[in-house]
Amino acid sequence: MLENxxxxxxxxxxxxxxxxxxxxxxxxxxxxILLGGVTRLTNSGLSMVDWKPLMGIIPPLSxxxxxxxxLKYQQFPExxxxxxxxxxxxxxxxFMYEYLHRVLGRFIGLIFILxxxxxxxxxxxxxxxxxxxxxxxxxxxxxxxxxxxMVKSGLVDNPQVSQYRLTAxxxxxxxxxxxILWTAFSLISPKSDQPIELKSLAYTLSGLIFLxxxxxxxxxxxxxxxxxxxxxxxxxxxxxxxxxxxxPAWLSAFxxxxxxxxxxxxxxxxxxxxxxxxxxxxxxxxIQGPAKIxxxxxxxxxxxxxxxxxxxxxxxxxxxxxxxxxxxxVALLSASLxxxxxxxxxxxxxx
Numbered sequence: 001m002l003e004n005x006x007x008x009x010x011x012x013x014x015x016x017x018x019x020x021x022x023x024x025x026x027x028x029x030x031x032x033i034l035l036g037g038v039t040r041l042t043n044s045g046l047s048m049v050d051w052k053p054l055m056g057i058i059p060p061l062s063x064x065x066x067x068x069x070x071l072k073y074q075q076f077p078e079x080x081x082x083x084x085x086x087x088x089x090x091x092x093x094x095f096m097y098e099y100l101h102r103v104l105g106r107f108i109g110l111i112f113i114l115x116x117x118x119x120x121x122x123x124x125x126x127x128x129x130x131x132x133x134x135x136x137x138x139x140x141x142x143x144x145x146x147x148x149x150m151v152k153s154g155l156v157d158n159p160q161v162s163q164y165r166l167t168a169x170x171x172x173x174x175x176x177x178x179x180i181l182w183t184a185f186s187l188i189s190p191k192s193d194q195p196i197e198l199k200s201l202a203y204t205l206s207g208l209i210f211l212x213x214x215x216x217x218x219x220x221x222x223x224x225x226x227x228x229x230x231x232x233x234x235x236x237x238x239x240x241x242x243x244x245x246x247x248p249a250w251l252s253a254f255x256x257x258x259x260x261x262x263x264x265x266x267x268x269x270x271x272x273x274x275x276x277x278x279x280x281x282x283x284x285x286x287i288q289g290p291a292k293i294x295x296x297x298x299x300x301x302x303x304x305x306x307x308x309x310x311x312x313x314x315x316x317x318x319x320x321x322x323x324x325x326x327x328x329x330v331a332l333l334s335a336s337l338x339x340x341x342x343x344x345x346x347x348x349x350x351x
Contacts, residue, residue: 014124019187021115022180028108029177030330035101036173037326040166040220041319044097046078049155051148057106059099069095078159105144112140132183139176146172163221163254170217174210174330178337185341194343195285201278202340208274209333212267216329219264224257225317231310234262268309275302291342298335305332 039045049072060066070091073079079086116133119125125133150165219225234240243259244252252259275298282295308325315321 011126014119015126015187018119018125018129019184021119022184022187025108025112026177026180026184028104028111029173029180030327030334032101032104032108033170033173033177033330034323034327035097035104036170037220037323038319039097039101040161041317041322042094042097043082044094045101045151045161046076046098046154046159047073047091047094048098048102048151049073049076051151057103059096066092076155076159077157078154081159102147105147109140109144112137129183129187132179136176136180136183139172139179143169143172143176161221163218166221167214167217170220171210171214174213174333177330178210178333181334181337182341185338189290189341192289192291192342194287194289194291195282196343198278198282198285198287199340199343201274201281202336202343205271205274205278206333206336206340208267208271209329209336212264212271213329213333215260215264215267216326218254218260220326222255222257222260224261224264225312225322227257227261229313229316231313234258234265268306272302272306275299289342291339294335294338294342298332298339301328301332301335304328 048069060069066088070088073091073095083090116137120130146165146169150161150169153162153165154160228234228240232238240258240262242256243262244250244256245259246252246256253263254260279295279299282292287295305325305328308321308328312318312322312325
């Protein structure tokens with residue numbers, strides 16, 4: 001009996017170690033999403049025109065190296081059609097944003113693989129967890145390939161990254177982040193007695209926030225945020241002219257900038273309404289413990305995110321505010337996932 005208790009305590013300690021490692025990985029991915037947003041907003045993503053997973057870790061170290069990199073860049077449409085006449089000194093900052101973005105991706109792989117192998121070979125991973133960790137590892141590798149696939153779309157005749165590939169790249173990063181976060185929560189969060197009727201709404205809210213992030217990817221990929229720099233109206237009306245004007249109409253949701261920005265705004269209004277309803281229902285039902293703290297975090301992050309979104313529009317997409325808005329959406333999703341996870345084993349019925 002004592003031996004079994006010791007074994008359980010030891011496994012609980014291992015679970016905490018793995019959870020803290022996963023939370024560190026999630027935090028670095030959070031930073032990666034922020035840096036990716038800055039890279040996109042500064043139009044730096046097409047500055048590295050080749051993909052070298054191993055040798056690409058070495059930056060230009062001499063003036064000759066920089067000249068060689070710049071010469072490569074000059075062979076592609078972004079320089080020829082957008083940045084013609086750019087100097088080497090102007091090229092260096094955009095190159096470094098993309099370079100750091102790629103290096104951080106490799107660093108994430110390193111801080112995942114090495115601890116994973118350590119936990120695996122020291123038999124610290126509990127039954128059923130290894131397949132999840134392998135899925136994370138595969139997902140990270142796929143994300144790297146997807147990033148290059150995205151960049152390639154802008155290295156052809158039109159120096160513009162496909163909004164479909166950009167949204168897929170962003171969505172995959174957020175999915176991996178969310179999966180890691182959820183797994184870490186499962187390793188350290190105790191079961192708690194929460195109102196069972198809150199669970200479905202919490203899950204729905206998390207799903208809608210993820211869809212809103214994808215909608216933001218389409219806004220970013222089409223530069224739809226520049227189209228209407230007014231709020232709450234789009235131009236001189238709440239519902240602008242030309243919505244769903246493409247043929248077929250559904251294509252407008254992905255390729256028409258007016259429709260894309262309008263849909264993103266409507267997503268935001270919907271989420272604000274759902275959060276307000278969820279908070280009211282949760283407080284009335286008596287949500288408690290860490291889940292209640294998560295609820296207040298959700299409210300604060302939502303207020304911040306709405307403020308950042310409006311500011312991004314009316315100030316015409318400044319890089320710091322727009323990048324904060326992108327990563328703020330991920331923070332909002334994090335709070336929602338924490339609440340959803342806290343309600344996963346809800347049992348208590350309220351009167």
